[in-house]
Amino acid sequence: MRVVVIGAGLGGLTLAHGLRRAGIDVVVYERDAALGRPQGVSLHVDDRGASALRACLPPAHVAMVEATTGGPREQTLALSEVDGELAVTGTLPSGGVAGRARPGRQVHRPLLKAVLLTELDDVVRFGAEFTRFERGTDGTVRVRFADGRTDTADVLVGADGVGSVVRRRYLPDVRVVDTGRRMIMGATPLRAVLGTGLPGLIGNSAAGAHVRGTTMALGVLRFTEPPEVARRRWLPALRHGAVAGIDDYVMWALPVTQERLGSAAVWCRAGELTVDLPSALRSVVAEAWPEVTVALRIGVIPPMPAWPASPVTLIGDAIHLAPGFGGNLAMQDARHLCEALAAAHRGRLGLLDAIGAYEDTMRRSNSPSAGAKAST
Ligand SMILES: Cc1cc2nc3c(=O)[nH]c(=O)nc-3n(C[C@H](O)[C@H](O)[C@H](O)COP(=O)(O)OP(=O)(O)OC[C@H]3O[C@@H](n4cnc5c(N)ncnc54)[C@H](O)[C@@H]3O)c2cc1C
Incomplete structure:
Protein backbone atom coordinates (compact mmCIF):
# COMPACT_ATOMS: atom_id res chain seq x y z
CA MET A 1 0.00 0.00 0.00
CA PRO A 59 10.05 5.25 21.54
CA ALA A 60 13.04 7.66 21.44
CA HIS A 61 10.88 10.39 19.89
CA VAL A 62 8.20 9.86 22.57
CA ALA A 63 10.84 10.01 25.31
CA MET A 64 12.17 13.30 23.90
CA VAL A 65 8.69 14.86 23.82
CA GLU A 66 7.87 13.65 27.33
CA ALA A 67 11.20 14.87 28.77
CA THR A 68 10.60 18.39 27.48
CA THR A 69 6.96 18.98 28.44
CA GLY A 70 5.96 21.25 31.26
CA GLY A 71 4.62 19.87 34.54
CA PRO A 72 1.17 18.23 34.71
CA ARG A 73 -1.80 20.57 34.45
CA GLU A 74 -4.78 19.19 36.32
CA GLN A 75 -6.84 22.31 36.87
CA THR A 76 -7.59 25.80 35.64
CA LEU A 77 -7.16 28.59 38.19
CA ALA A 78 -9.51 31.57 38.21
CA LEU A 79 -7.57 34.79 38.84
CA SER A 80 -9.19 38.09 39.84
CA GLU A 81 -8.15 41.35 41.41
CA VAL A 82 -8.36 41.48 45.20
CA ASP A 83 -7.38 44.79 46.87
CA GLY A 84 -5.56 45.83 43.72
CA GLU A 85 -3.51 42.60 43.57
CA LEU A 86 -3.94 39.57 41.34
CA ALA A 87 -5.10 36.56 43.38
CA VAL A 88 -6.40 33.03 42.85
CA THR A 89 -10.12 33.22 43.59
CA GLY A 90 -11.19 29.73 42.51
CA THR A 91 -10.23 26.52 40.76
CA LEU A 92 -12.08 24.72 38.02
CA PRO A 93 -11.37 21.11 37.10
CA SER A 94 -9.87 21.01 33.63
CA GLY A 95 -12.86 20.03 31.58
CA GLY A 96 -12.32 20.46 27.86
CA VAL A 97 -14.72 23.40 27.44
CA ALA A 98 -13.66 26.85 26.23
CA GLY A 99 -11.19 28.33 28.69
CA ARG A 100 -10.87 25.01 30.56
CA ALA A 101 -8.57 22.65 28.70
CA ARG A 102 -8.53 18.92 29.51
CA PRO A 103 -5.74 17.81 31.85
CA GLY A 104 -2.44 17.71 29.98
CA ARG A 105 0.97 19.28 29.66
CA GLN A 106 2.37 22.21 27.73
CA VAL A 107 4.90 21.54 24.97
CA HIS A 108 7.12 23.88 22.98
CA ARG A 109 5.58 23.68 19.54
CA PRO A 110 8.67 24.27 17.35
CA LEU A 111 10.45 21.57 19.36
CA LEU A 112 7.57 19.10 18.92
CA LYS A 113 7.58 19.82 15.18
CA ALA A 114 11.34 19.25 14.99
CA VAL A 115 11.00 15.96 16.87
CA LEU A 116 8.25 14.88 14.46
CA LEU A 117 10.50 15.67 11.49
CA THR A 118 13.46 13.73 12.92
CA VAL A 177 -17.03 30.00 8.60
CA ASP A 178 -15.26 32.96 10.21
CA THR A 179 -16.77 33.55 13.67
CA GLY A 180 -15.39 37.09 13.82
CA ARG A 181 -13.54 36.09 17.00
CA ARG A 182 -9.78 36.40 17.22
CA MET A 183 -7.23 35.18 19.75
CA ILE A 184 -4.08 37.19 20.33
CA MET A 185 -1.41 34.73 21.45
CA GLY A 186 2.06 35.43 22.73
CA ALA A 187 4.92 34.22 24.91
CA THR A 188 7.15 35.97 27.42
CA PRO A 189 10.49 34.80 28.85
CA LEU A 190 9.82 33.59 32.39
CA ARG A 191 12.87 35.39 33.79
CA ALA A 192 11.44 38.75 32.59
CA VAL A 193 8.33 38.41 34.77
CA LEU A 194 9.57 36.39 37.77
CA GLY A 195 9.52 39.56 39.91
CA THR A 196 5.78 40.07 39.33
CA GLY A 197 4.93 36.98 41.41
CA LEU A 198 2.65 35.68 38.66
CA PRO A 199 4.64 32.53 37.75
CA GLY A 200 4.67 31.46 41.43
CA LEU A 201 0.94 32.17 41.71
CA ILE A 202 -0.09 29.88 38.87
CA GLY A 203 2.58 27.13 39.12
CA ASN A 204 1.99 24.54 36.39
CA SER A 205 -1.77 25.14 36.18
CA ALA A 206 -3.60 26.81 33.35
CA ALA A 207 -5.09 30.09 34.53
CA GLY A 208 -7.86 32.40 33.38
CA ALA A 209 -7.69 36.00 34.62
CA HIS A 210 -10.93 38.02 34.55
CA VAL A 211 -10.01 41.56 35.46
CA ARG A 212 -11.63 44.93 34.68
CA GLY A 213 -13.68 43.51 31.81
CA THR A 214 -10.71 41.74 30.16
CA THR A 215 -10.09 37.99 30.01
CA MET A 216 -6.59 36.58 29.65
CA ALA A 217 -5.48 32.93 29.60
CA LEU A 218 -2.02 32.10 30.98
CA GLY A 219 0.25 29.10 31.42
CA VAL A 220 3.92 28.61 32.31
CA LEU A 221 6.16 26.18 30.43
CA ARG A 222 8.95 25.08 32.75
CA PHE A 223 10.83 22.40 30.81
CA THR A 224 10.94 19.20 32.87
CA GLU A 225 14.43 18.54 31.49
CA PRO A 226 16.52 21.21 29.69
CA PRO A 227 15.95 20.54 25.96
CA GLU A 228 19.69 20.41 25.15
CA VAL A 229 20.24 17.75 27.84
CA ALA A 230 17.17 15.79 26.74
CA ARG A 231 18.35 15.80 23.13
CA ARG A 232 21.70 14.27 24.08
CA ARG A 233 20.00 11.68 26.24
CA TRP A 234 17.00 10.69 24.12
CA LEU A 235 17.23 11.81 20.50
CA PRO A 236 20.74 12.83 19.32
CA ALA A 237 19.46 12.74 15.72
CA LEU A 238 17.29 15.80 16.50
CA ARG A 239 18.50 18.96 14.71
CA HIS A 240 20.68 20.85 17.23
CA GLY A 241 19.12 24.21 16.31
CA ALA A 242 15.77 22.93 17.61
CA VAL A 243 17.01 22.96 21.22
CA ALA A 244 19.54 25.79 21.22
CA GLY A 245 18.75 28.70 23.54
CA ILE A 246 15.22 27.66 24.56
CA ASP A 247 14.25 28.94 27.97
CA ASP A 248 11.17 28.62 30.20
CA TYR A 249 8.37 31.03 29.30
CA VAL A 250 4.83 32.17 30.00
CA MET A 251 2.31 31.73 27.20
CA TRP A 252 -0.73 33.97 27.16
CA ALA A 253 -3.84 34.53 25.10
CA LEU A 254 -6.32 37.40 24.84
CA PRO A 255 -9.68 36.74 23.19
CA VAL A 256 -10.93 39.74 21.17
CA THR A 257 -13.34 40.50 18.36
CA GLN A 258 -12.09 41.32 14.89
CA GLU A 259 -13.18 44.96 15.43
CA ARG A 260 -11.26 45.31 18.71
CA LEU A 261 -8.16 43.78 17.15
CA GLY A 262 -8.05 46.41 14.40
CA SER A 263 -5.11 46.58 12.02
CA ALA A 264 -2.21 47.73 14.24
CA ALA A 265 0.81 45.47 14.79
CA VAL A 266 -0.48 42.64 17.01
CA TRP A 267 1.95 43.02 19.93
CA CYS A 268 1.33 46.80 20.07
CA ARG A 269 -2.43 46.22 20.06
CA ALA A 270 -2.10 43.65 22.87
CA GLY A 271 -0.24 46.30 24.88
CA GLU A 272 -3.06 48.81 24.32
CA LEU A 273 -5.73 46.28 25.32
CA THR A 274 -3.95 45.47 28.61
CA VAL A 275 -2.82 48.95 29.60
CA ASP A 276 -5.42 49.20 32.42
CA LEU A 277 -4.75 45.73 33.88
CA PRO A 278 -2.80 45.00 37.09
CA SER A 279 0.94 45.42 36.58
CA ALA A 280 1.69 41.65 36.57
CA LEU A 281 -0.52 41.11 33.52
CA ARG A 282 0.68 44.32 31.87
CA SER A 283 4.28 43.13 32.23
CA VAL A 284 3.51 39.76 30.69
CA VAL A 285 2.46 41.54 27.49
CA ALA A 286 5.05 44.33 27.62
CA GLU A 287 7.94 41.83 28.03
CA ALA A 288 6.66 39.39 25.39
CA TRP A 289 8.61 38.45 22.29
CA PRO A 290 6.97 40.74 19.66
CA GLU A 291 7.87 38.44 16.76
CA VAL A 292 5.90 35.50 18.16
CA THR A 293 2.80 37.52 19.09
CA VAL A 294 0.12 36.52 16.60
CA ALA A 295 -3.62 36.96 16.10
CA LEU A 296 -5.41 33.72 15.38
CA ARG A 297 -8.63 33.81 13.36
CA ILE A 298 -11.28 31.59 14.97
CA GLY A 299 -13.23 29.66 12.34
CA VAL A 300 -15.64 26.74 12.47
C1 LIG B 1 -1.01 30.23 17.92
C2 LIG B 1 -1.69 28.88 17.95
C3 LIG B 1 -1.84 28.19 19.16
C4 LIG B 1 -2.49 26.94 19.21
N1 LIG B 1 -2.58 26.29 20.40
C5 LIG B 1 -3.10 25.02 20.43
C6 LIG B 1 -3.09 24.23 21.64
O1 LIG B 1 -2.64 24.68 22.71
N2 LIG B 1 -3.59 22.97 21.60
C7 LIG B 1 -4.08 22.42 20.44
O2 LIG B 1 -4.48 21.26 20.45
N3 LIG B 1 -4.12 23.14 19.29
C8 LIG B 1 -3.64 24.42 19.25
N4 LIG B 1 -3.63 25.14 18.08
C9 LIG B 1 -4.28 24.54 16.90
C10 LIG B 1 -3.34 23.61 16.19
O3 LIG B 1 -2.13 24.27 15.89
C11 LIG B 1 -3.95 23.10 14.90
O4 LIG B 1 -5.25 22.60 15.17
C12 LIG B 1 -3.08 21.98 14.32
O5 LIG B 1 -1.84 22.52 13.90
C13 LIG B 1 -3.77 21.27 13.15
O6 LIG B 1 -2.89 20.29 12.67
P1 LIG B 1 -2.99 19.80 11.16
O7 LIG B 1 -1.94 18.76 11.00
O8 LIG B 1 -4.39 19.47 10.85
O9 LIG B 1 -2.64 21.10 10.31
P2 LIG B 1 -1.36 22.02 10.35
O10 LIG B 1 -0.53 21.77 11.55
O11 LIG B 1 -1.88 23.41 10.09
O12 LIG B 1 -0.51 21.53 9.09
C14 LIG B 1 -0.95 21.69 7.77
C15 LIG B 1 0.27 21.64 6.86
O13 LIG B 1 -0.16 21.54 5.50
C16 LIG B 1 0.66 22.36 4.69
N5 LIG B 1 -0.09 22.68 3.48
C17 LIG B 1 -1.19 23.48 3.37
N6 LIG B 1 -1.61 23.52 2.10
C18 LIG B 1 -0.78 22.72 1.38
C19 LIG B 1 -0.72 22.36 -0.02
N7 LIG B 1 -1.60 22.82 -0.92
N8 LIG B 1 0.26 21.52 -0.42
C20 LIG B 1 1.17 21.02 0.49
N9 LIG B 1 1.16 21.34 1.83
C21 LIG B 1 0.18 22.18 2.26
C22 LIG B 1 0.92 23.58 5.59
O14 LIG B 1 2.06 24.31 5.14
C23 LIG B 1 1.14 22.91 6.95
O15 LIG B 1 2.48 22.54 7.15
C24 LIG B 1 -3.01 26.39 18.02
C25 LIG B 1 -2.87 27.07 16.80
C26 LIG B 1 -2.19 28.29 16.76
C27 LIG B 1 -2.02 29.00 15.42
Missing part, protein backbone atom coordinates in the same frame (compact mmCIF):
# COMPACT_ATOMS: atom_id res chain seq x y z
CA ARG A 2 1.28 3.48 -0.88
CA VAL A 3 -0.09 6.47 1.04
CA VAL A 4 0.47 10.08 -0.05
CA VAL A 5 -0.06 12.64 2.73
CA ILE A 6 -0.44 16.34 1.91
CA GLY A 7 0.87 18.58 4.71
CA ALA A 8 3.76 18.11 7.16
CA GLY A 9 1.90 19.54 10.16
CA LEU A 10 1.09 17.86 13.47
CA GLY A 11 -1.39 15.42 11.94
CA GLY A 12 0.51 14.55 8.75
CA LEU A 13 3.82 13.89 10.51
CA THR A 14 2.25 11.82 13.30
CA LEU A 15 0.52 9.74 10.63
CA ALA A 16 3.75 9.33 8.63
CA HIS A 17 5.57 7.89 11.65
CA GLY A 18 2.71 5.52 12.44
CA LEU A 19 2.38 4.26 8.87
CA ARG A 20 6.09 3.72 8.50
CA ARG A 21 6.20 1.74 11.73
CA ALA A 22 3.32 -0.37 10.38
CA GLY A 23 5.41 -1.18 7.29
CA ILE A 24 3.32 0.97 4.93
CA ASP A 25 4.98 2.99 2.14
CA VAL A 26 4.28 6.68 2.91
CA VAL A 27 5.38 10.00 1.46
CA VAL A 28 4.49 13.47 2.80
CA TYR A 29 4.38 16.50 0.50
CA GLU A 30 4.73 19.90 2.19
CA ARG A 31 4.21 23.29 0.52
CA ASP A 32 6.69 25.17 2.73
CA ALA A 33 10.47 24.96 2.71
CA ALA A 34 12.15 22.77 5.35
CA LEU A 35 12.01 25.18 8.29
CA GLY A 36 8.54 26.45 7.37
CA ARG A 37 6.54 29.22 9.03
CA PRO A 38 6.28 29.64 12.79
CA GLN A 39 2.81 28.40 13.87
CA GLY A 40 2.60 29.48 17.46
CA VAL A 41 5.01 28.83 20.29
CA SER A 42 3.18 26.60 22.67
CA LEU A 43 0.70 23.74 22.55
CA HIS A 44 -1.35 22.23 25.38
CA VAL A 45 -1.21 18.48 24.72
CA ASP A 46 -3.96 16.47 26.42
CA ASP A 47 -4.61 12.71 26.69
CA ARG A 48 -5.76 12.52 23.05
CA GLY A 49 -2.58 14.04 21.61
CA ALA A 50 -0.26 12.28 24.08
CA SER A 51 -1.70 8.81 23.41
CA ALA A 52 -1.54 9.39 19.64
CA LEU A 53 2.14 10.31 19.90
CA ARG A 54 2.83 7.22 22.02
CA ALA A 55 1.00 5.00 19.51
CA CYS A 56 2.63 6.39 16.35
CA LEU A 57 6.15 7.64 17.16
CA PRO A 58 9.29 5.58 17.78
CA GLU A 119 14.33 10.59 10.94
CA LEU A 120 11.67 11.35 8.30
CA ASP A 121 14.18 12.81 5.79
CA ASP A 122 13.41 10.07 3.31
CA VAL A 123 9.63 10.55 3.71
CA VAL A 124 8.97 14.32 3.64
CA ARG A 125 9.31 16.33 0.40
CA PHE A 126 9.39 20.08 1.04
CA GLY A 127 8.48 22.84 -1.44
CA ALA A 128 5.73 20.71 -3.01
CA GLU A 129 2.38 22.50 -3.24
CA PHE A 130 -0.52 20.13 -3.90
CA THR A 131 -2.98 21.44 -6.49
CA ARG A 132 -5.38 18.62 -7.47
CA PHE A 133 -6.00 14.90 -7.81
CA GLU A 134 -7.74 12.54 -10.21
CA ARG A 135 -9.07 9.09 -9.43
CA GLY A 136 -7.95 6.34 -11.81
CA THR A 137 -10.14 3.49 -13.04
CA ASP A 138 -7.83 1.06 -11.20
CA GLY A 139 -8.74 2.60 -7.81
CA THR A 140 -5.51 4.60 -7.44
CA VAL A 141 -5.28 8.38 -7.06
CA ARG A 142 -3.08 10.58 -9.26
CA VAL A 143 -1.75 13.54 -7.25
CA ARG A 144 -0.55 16.79 -8.89
CA PHE A 145 1.68 19.60 -7.64
CA ALA A 146 2.18 23.24 -8.66
CA ASP A 147 5.67 22.57 -10.03
CA GLY A 148 4.39 19.87 -12.39
CA ARG A 149 5.37 16.92 -10.17
CA THR A 150 2.94 14.00 -9.95
CA ASP A 151 2.64 10.92 -7.77
CA THR A 152 0.28 7.94 -7.59
CA ALA A 153 -1.21 6.58 -4.38
CA ASP A 154 -3.57 3.93 -3.10
CA VAL A 155 -4.68 6.45 -0.47
CA LEU A 156 -4.48 10.26 -0.54
CA VAL A 157 -4.69 11.95 2.88
CA GLY A 158 -5.40 15.68 3.16
CA ALA A 159 -3.55 16.83 6.29
CA ASP A 160 -3.18 20.31 4.83
CA GLY A 161 -4.78 22.37 7.57
CA VAL A 162 -7.60 24.89 7.70
CA GLY A 163 -7.23 26.10 4.09
CA SER A 164 -7.07 22.50 2.80
CA VAL A 165 -6.93 22.28 -0.98
CA VAL A 166 -7.58 18.52 -0.73
CA ARG A 167 -10.88 19.28 1.08
CA ARG A 168 -11.85 21.96 -1.46
CA ARG A 169 -11.27 19.51 -4.31
CA TYR A 170 -12.86 16.52 -2.56
CA LEU A 171 -15.74 18.00 -0.53
CA PRO A 172 -16.36 21.40 -2.15
CA ASP A 173 -19.57 22.01 -0.15
CA VAL A 174 -17.70 22.03 3.16
CA ARG A 175 -17.04 25.63 4.21
CA VAL A 176 -14.94 27.31 6.88
CA ILE A 301 -16.60 24.01 10.02
CA PRO A 302 -20.34 23.34 10.46
CA PRO A 303 -21.19 19.63 10.92
CA MET A 304 -21.69 17.90 7.58
CA PRO A 305 -23.55 14.75 6.56
CA ALA A 306 -21.42 11.61 6.13
CA TRP A 307 -19.98 11.00 2.66
CA PRO A 308 -19.19 7.61 1.04
CA ALA A 309 -15.68 6.32 1.71
CA SER A 310 -13.15 6.55 -1.14
CA PRO A 311 -9.33 6.40 -1.40
CA VAL A 312 -9.23 10.11 -0.49
CA THR A 313 -9.62 11.15 3.15
CA LEU A 314 -8.88 14.04 5.51
CA ILE A 315 -7.46 14.54 9.00
CA GLY A 316 -7.11 17.43 11.44
CA ASP A 317 -7.93 21.07 10.70
CA ALA A 318 -8.59 20.12 7.09
CA ILE A 319 -11.92 18.60 8.18
CA HIS A 320 -12.79 19.99 11.65
CA LEU A 321 -11.78 23.03 13.65
CA ALA A 322 -11.55 23.07 17.43
CA PRO A 323 -10.07 26.29 18.78
CA GLY A 324 -7.70 25.44 21.63
CA PHE A 325 -7.38 21.71 20.97
CA GLY A 326 -7.22 21.26 17.18
CA GLY A 327 -3.66 19.95 17.41
CA ASN A 328 -4.78 17.17 19.77
CA LEU A 329 -7.58 16.20 17.40
CA ALA A 330 -5.22 16.21 14.40
CA MET A 331 -2.86 13.80 16.19
CA GLN A 332 -5.81 11.68 17.37
CA ASP A 333 -7.12 11.44 13.77
CA ALA A 334 -3.63 10.41 12.64
CA ARG A 335 -3.64 7.59 15.16
CA HIS A 336 -7.13 6.36 14.20
CA LEU A 337 -6.39 6.51 10.46
CA CYS A 338 -3.07 4.75 10.97
CA GLU A 339 -4.77 1.92 12.88
CA ALA A 340 -7.43 1.56 10.16
CA LEU A 341 -4.89 1.52 7.29
CA ALA A 342 -2.68 -0.94 9.17
CA ALA A 343 -5.70 -3.28 9.51
CA ALA A 344 -6.27 -3.02 5.73
CA HIS A 345 -2.55 -3.56 5.06
CA ARG A 346 -2.66 -6.80 7.10
CA GLY A 347 -5.76 -7.95 5.18
CA ARG A 348 -8.11 -7.68 8.18
CA LEU A 349 -10.32 -5.08 6.46
CA GLY A 350 -10.97 -3.95 2.90
CA LEU A 351 -9.32 -0.59 2.15
CA LEU A 352 -12.57 1.37 1.73
CA ASP A 353 -14.10 -0.28 4.82
CA ALA A 354 -11.02 0.78 6.78
CA ILE A 355 -11.24 4.38 5.55
CA GLY A 356 -15.01 4.43 6.21
CA ALA A 357 -14.45 3.14 9.75
CA TYR A 358 -11.83 5.84 10.37
CA GLU A 359 -14.17 8.55 9.05
CA ASP A 360 -17.05 7.34 11.27
CA THR A 361 -14.75 7.48 14.31
CA MET A 362 -13.43 10.90 13.28
CA ARG A 363 -16.95 12.33 12.86
CA ARG A 364 -18.12 10.81 16.17
CA SER A 365 -15.15 12.00 18.20
CA ASN A 366 -15.36 15.53 16.80
CA SER A 367 -19.14 16.01 17.00
CA PRO A 368 -20.46 18.72 19.38
CA SER A 369 -21.98 16.01 21.62
CA ALA A 370 -18.54 14.35 21.95
CA GLY A 371 -17.20 17.77 23.04
CA ALA A 372 -20.01 18.11 25.59
CA LYS A 373 -19.28 14.63 26.94
CA ALA A 374 -15.60 15.48 27.21
CA SER A 375 -16.45 18.55 29.23
CA THR A 376 -18.33 16.79 32.02
